[in-house]
């Protein structure tokens with residue numbers, strides 16, 4: 015291990031050709047954080063003050079439930095004052111206030127769960143972050159990406175998919191390093207990490223902490239992370255230790271023997287051959303009554319021996335501005351980058367694409383065979399033929415809608431987590447994300463319904479007066495499919511749980527089918543509920559298709575289905591309403607996504 019250690023220690027994270035980050039000390043004063051629970055208010059942080067120094071790795075330690083993640087989230091300005099939670103105190107960078115927005119100008123946050131797109135390679139992940147978060151031309155950005163891959167020792171897996179539940183990919187340690195590299199690529203002055211070693215073997219955990227140490231030491235950056243149970247090797251690397259018990263500090267200051275000496279000064283001596291971290295955890299955890307009885311002693315000794323020292327360190331910490339490294343990429347560039355990535359994701363899900371192609375062909379053939387060659391008005395027809403034609407027009411528009419809605423419901427919620435993380439890192443905002451995704455997602459919603467229309471239209475024997483009839487039919491079913499996409503976005507952004515979105519959204523839209531004017535005449539709905547029909551995309555699609563089909567150059571059916579069904583809108587009015595529903599769905603999902611974004615902050 016010691017040989018390995020020597021090999022790992024000289025990691026230089028960023029070459030000098032990239033801008034050197036400015037030193038930032040994070041200080042916080044008298045932080046009190048209270049949440050409302052069903053049993054009344056619960057104070058998670060009880061007036062803590064402290065400092066996380068630049069050029070050092072600052073480890074927040076404590077047993078489970080001590081408040082480590084809470085403190086980290088507070089320092090990252092991810093906790094806001096709401097009616098259910100109250101945050102008091104000052105959080106400062108170089109003695110200046112910062113908020114959630116300015117945080118990303120000098121700092122980055124790596125969450126405990128690695129939220130990455132599974133069909134992107136490691137290199138593509140870094141490239142995406144470099145394109146949107148760093149300065150320079152394409153060559154400089156490529157250099158930065160290659161440098162980061164080398165620094166993080168990810169050369170071997172740089173072209174491997176990140177992977178996930180459905181795609182095989184890189185290992186847990188590589189995944190964690192990819193998550194860290196994703197944020198480090200913009201060379202933030204401060205990096206905050208929640209449990210960067212959780213779930214990793216001891217060597218991988220050690221390599222990650224030594225990499226962070228190099229990042230702190232080489233460029234005078236501030237590294238702050240929470241850690242649960244560090245090994246002895248990792249423990250020895252901590253420069254600054256912040257130890258929490260029940261939302262209060264019991265130690266703060268230099269790591270290593272300084273911590274051990276502090277506790278032994280009031281009778282808690284670490285046995286000679288024990289790992290100090292293990293020993294300290296054993297006297298901290300709250301499950302033993304002996305420990306909880308000792309808590310007042312820990313607090314007392316902290317107040318007696320360390321509190322005033324920390325207060326003076328806070329007062330003498332770095333002053334002045336913190337870096338404002340805002341990289342302004344244009345909206346068009348952000349849209350382009352998101353769209354290009356979306357194309358890749360789409361192309362790398364060939365099963366989904368093939369399934370949709372197969373579905374489009376099979377459904378069209380199936381419908382075509384069932385409703386094969388319905389007699390035209392000039393041929394011998396019966397009332398049944400008219401009913402059949404109405405049925406196929408209605409069913410066709412519904413199937414195109416559902417064929418788009420379902421895949422969208424599958425993919426949108428899972429990608430939402432990635433969006434929230436990237437938006438929080440200020441890679442882009444909601445608008446370019448929406449537009450970039452939409453531009454790409456809309457392509458299958460055009461191609462597949464068109465294929466289905468080409469197959470089914472002629473088999474059924476729909477209106478062949480002129481080519482315009484077919485193209486209008488295809489246009490309406492494509493539009494209906496795009497509305498399905500819009501509703502999919504709406505469901506995907508409204509529900510925080512993907513499974514819930516998939517289960518609930520199709521059920522919620524079912525009733526709208528009843529108001530399409532097919533199962534019941536549009537004029538026959540009771541007035542108290544009839545208004546729902548105006549919200550139904552199925553009504554407008556059916557209306558447009560019926561008008562297109564039953565306006566013949568020559569004689570039409572008798573009775574005329576347009577009159578029989580009481581579908582009053584002209585075909586272009588119906589198209590406009592359909593487009594309006596799509597617009598409304600997109601605007602609402604945009605608002606939902608913006609609200610979710612705010613909630614995360």
Ligand SMILES: Nc1ncnc2c1ncn2[C@@H]1O[C@H](COP(=O)(O)OP(=O)(O)OP(=O)(O)O)[C@@H](O)[C@H]1O
Nearest residue numbers: 049051058076077078079080081082083084085242
């Ligand atoms: N919104 C909340 N409402 C009620 N209790 C909460 C809330 N958030 C956190 N807690 C509680 O506050 C305490 C501290 O939580 P926190 O996640 O900060 O602990 P931690 O030290 O990071 O623990 P772990 O190592 O297990 O992640 C825990 O007891 C947790 O259950």
